[in-house]
Amino acid sequence: MIKLKPVFLCLLLWFLGSTGFVLGQTEVPVIKNTDTDPIVYCSDSVYVAQGIFVQNIQIDADDKGMQVSIVNYERGEDKLGYEVVSPLKYNWNDSKGTLEISGVGTDEQYREAISKVFYYNQSGTRSVGTREFAIGLLDADYLPATEHFYQYIAQRGIRWTTAKAEAEKMTYYGLQGYLATITSSVENDFIYSKIDGVGWIGGSDADKEGDWYWKTGPEAGTLFWRGTSNGTAFGFAYWNNGEPNNVQKSWGDDEDYAHMVVNPGGKARSWNDLSDEGDKNNPEGYYYPQGYVVEFGGMENLKLQLSATAYIEVRESKRPELDYTKVKTLFCGTMSATVDLFFQNSDPLVELIPLDSGVTVQNPLTTKPKITVKDYGQYYFQLNTIDEASCPYIDTVMFEFHNQPQAIFDLDENECYGYNLQLSYSGENFEEAEFIWYYNDAEFESGIGVDSVTIPLGFENIDRSVALKVNEQGCIDSSLALEVKVKPNIIVSVENEEGCSPLIVEFSANTSKPAESYLWDFNDESNSTDQNPTHKFLNLEDERKTFDISLTVLDINGCENTAVYDTLVKVYPVPIAGFDFSPQEVLITAPKVEFTNTSHAASLYLWDFGDSTFSYGTDPVHSYKEMGAYNMTLEVGNNFGCADTIVKQVSVVFDKINPPTAFSPNATLQDDQEFRLNAEGVLNDGYKLLIFNRWGELVFETDTQEQGWDGTMSNGNYAPSGVYTWVLEYNDFMGGSHKQIGNVILLF
Numbered sequence: 001m002i003k004l005k006p007v008f009l010c011l012l013l014w015f016l017g018s019t020g021f022v023l024g025q026t027e028v029p030v031i032k033n034t035d036t037d038p039i040v041y042c043s044d045s046v047y048v049a050q051g052i053f054v055q056n057i058q059i060d061a062d063d064k065g066m067q068v069s070i071v072n073y074e075r076g077e078d079k080l081g082y083e084v085v086s087p088l089k090y091n092w093n094d095s096k097g098t099l100e101i102s103g104v105g106t107d108e109q110y111r112e113a114i115s116k117v118f119y120y121n122q123s124g125t126r127s128v129g130t131r132e133f134a135i136g137l138l139d140a141d142y143l144p145a146t147e148h149f150y151q152y153i154a155q156r157g158i159r160w161t162t163a164k165a166e167a168e169k170m171t172y173y174g175l176q177g178y179l180a181t182i183t184s185s186v187e188n189d190f191i192y193s194k195i196d197g198v199g200w201i202g203g204s205d206a207d208k209e210g211d212w213y214w215k216t217g218p219e220a221g222t223l224f225w226r227g228t229s230n231g232t233a234f235g236f237a238y239w240n241n242g243e244p245n246n247v248q249k250s251w252g253d254d255e256d257y258a259h260m261v262v263n264p265g266g267k268a269r270s271w272n273d274l275s276d277e278g279d280k281n282n283p284e285g286y287y288y289p290q291g292y293v294v295e296f297g298g299m300e301n302l303k304l305q306l307s308a309t310a311y312i313e314v315r316e317s318k319r320p321e322l323d324y325t326k327v328k329t330l331f332c333g334t335m336s337a338t339v340d341l342f343f344q345n346s347d348p349l350v351e352l353i354p355l356d357s358g359v360t361v362q363n364p365l366t367t368k369p370k371i372t373v374k375d376y377g378q379y380y381f382q383l384n385t386i387d388e389a390s391c392p393y394i395d396t397v398m399f400e401f402h403n404q405p406q407a408i409f410d411l412d413e414n415e416c417y418g419y420n421l422q423l424s425y426s427g428e429n430f431e432e433a434e435f436i437w438y439y440n441d442a443e444f445e446s447g448i449g450v451d452s453v454t455i456p457l458g459f460e461n462i463d464r465s466v467a468l469k470v471n472e473q474g475c476i477d478s479s480l481a482l483e484v485k486v487k488p489n490i491i492v493s494v495e496n497e498e499g500c501s502p503l504i505v506e507f508s509a510n511t512s513k514p515a516e517s518y519l520w521d522f523n524d525e526s527n528s529t530d531q532n533p534t535h536k537f538l539n540l541e542d543e544r545k546t547f548d549i550s551l552t553v554l555d556i557n558g559c560e561n562t563a564v565y566d567t568l569v570k571v572y573p574v575p576i577a578g579f580d581f582s583p584q585e586v587l588i589t590a591p592k593v594e595f596t597n598t599s600h601a602a603s604l605y606l607w608d609f610g611d612s613t614f615s616y617g618t619d620p621v622h623s624y625k626e627m628g629a630y631n632m633t634l635e636v637g638n639n640f641g642c643a644d645t646i647v648k649q650v651s652v653v654f655d656k657i658n659p660p661t662a663f664s665p666n667a668t669l670q671d672d673q674e675f676r677l678n679a680e681g682v683l684n685d686g687y688k689l690l691i692f693n694r695w696g697e698l699v700f701e702t703d704t705q706e707q708g709w710d711g712t713m714s715n716g717n718y719a720p721s722g723v724y725t726w727v728l729e730y731n732d733f734m735g736g737s738h739k740q741i742g743n744v745i746l747l748f
Helices: 010-018 107-115 160-169 185-194
Strands: 030-033 039-041 052-055 065-070 078-082 089-093 098-102 117-121 129-137 141-143 148-154 175-179 200-204 211-214 222-226 257-260 271-274 291-296 307-314 330-332 336-338 349-354 360-362 370-372 377-386 392-402 420-424 434-439 442-448 452-456 464-472 475-478 482-484 490-495 498-500 503-511 515-521 534-537 545-555 560-572 579-582 592-597 604-608 621-623 628-637 643-653 682-692 698-702 722-732 737-746
Touching (some): 030 129, 052 107, 065 107, 065 141, 078 089, 078 098, 129 141, 160 175, 160 291, 175 200, 498 503, 503 515, 503 545, 503 560, 579 628
Parallel strands (some): 330 392
Antiparallel strands (some): 065 129, 078 117, 089 098, 175 291, 200 211, 200 257, 211 222, 349 377, 377 392, 434 464, 503 534, 682 722
């Protein structure tokens, strides 16, 4: 909603009321531009209407507001931009060339918003000439050429006769509405492009077929066309190809009413004739009525100041650009210079103005001004130019005046340098500078303020050179490449440099150039003058021991170099294996043996008891299950992988035979039916068993332990039951001789 502010102006109230505008106490609403002189557009954006005046208009609805429209809009070229005024909303309509500004706001807010709308041209090949701008309210479009307002009313299916009646009911701030009458191509193009004007307009031949009159507005009763498509124009008319043709409809109507064409296959912006209902049987077709165009103005002697115009002259202009391929902007080693201002394809008027008070410019209005500064640095200037189209431009250019450095550094070409070469810049700087150091013709290190460098010369058999380039704010100097004399490069290889003590290490040395002498220092109070020595390293300690090896080489040019290899040789301590055991003589009847570990510098243990059993304990205890001589092995190690082994023999010997005390030939178990003395470890060689009765008579004798006494005598009869004495002599597997005597009872 748009409201007008109240005031007591009786004469104005009477006038506006008489035109059907607003009855009541109102102040005159005004939209005007106080500056309508054309504004020159060269290349930078320009404000459209900074002199805009908006008064007594209050926008109270979000969908209402004002608009700036380019009347002779060139799509693809012209564009309107804006600086946002809160809380207003902006919408650029690219198809119409209209910038809509909407939202609740005061006349002052809208004045400010319109004043901040600017024009610019997007095309590289612009259409020169004057652009006309219409500034008004959103509810209607204003055409300065006619000084009329236009609205498009979308209403599908409306009849021409109904649209005419509805239009005549409408007013716009006191202006009578009517179906639009189009009397010029400017008006025709404006209606079509600005307000979606597809629909009924005010022409008709209903009174006399073929005589087309404007039936509405101030042009009512004016003949503008006679005939069909090949007829005669009596005023402006813009019929489509083959129109008007008065095609009779199936329901009996003629085509007696003018309508703007929507068919994309027709002539753009043209008209055709339709019946009062249009193509009512085809609602989705191109000739079904979509709405109508209402025009306001010319019906009464009232000229509203509700629109403003502005003009911009678009000139064929291009900002003069300096040709920096020809313009010198850097001056080294001086504080005064004449500059040549070369431009790309133009010859503008120029003026060079310093932006620093410490700078002077002689001949500032020429393309060869002379600049003088007090100190080295960067200096900015305002460059004013005017091109052939009299378009002024302002640019900023920079000229630099800096010290000319000298790329010098200290290097004694007679000195022999070692692995690291240290170089330092010995020139003078006034400003921040970049240093680029070269080694063997390749960039080695660079950076701002890197005025010293350490270069590792390496051991390769190559010629070496160093150079320097200094860049002080674009002023550059480079040195010649200087040869570097280096100490002999040493290449050492080692075989078996790590292992357990004693460690035999083989060394070999090579140099890329012939050497006069070699001197090795093995770091164990011994050395060698051989080129390829072999040396034995010892470690009698409990921890790893490392040896720093150094080699000094003197070459045939008198340059000496010493290479030190830290911790090159690593010698690990070797443990010593040892153990004791108890008892010293182990009987099969008491086979448990206790071992005591006496090893040195060991942390890992593996015991092999010789009977296919093992242990990882420190002081194990072991019981043997069989007699025999066992090789007891202890293998010890440490965390470095060094090991030692010791072997001792443990003998598990025979003790004595434990004979049965009685037997019976009638016993149930076969083992109890005879008296036999045998045992593991007893040999048949030397075995002899004798059985005596109580009178000392020999009743049984055998020399093998596989034969026992079954109770019979030599005559084959069983001996009487009773107590018998036995005597046994035998040898054990260890070579020992034994004799046992005992008694046995014979039972039946």
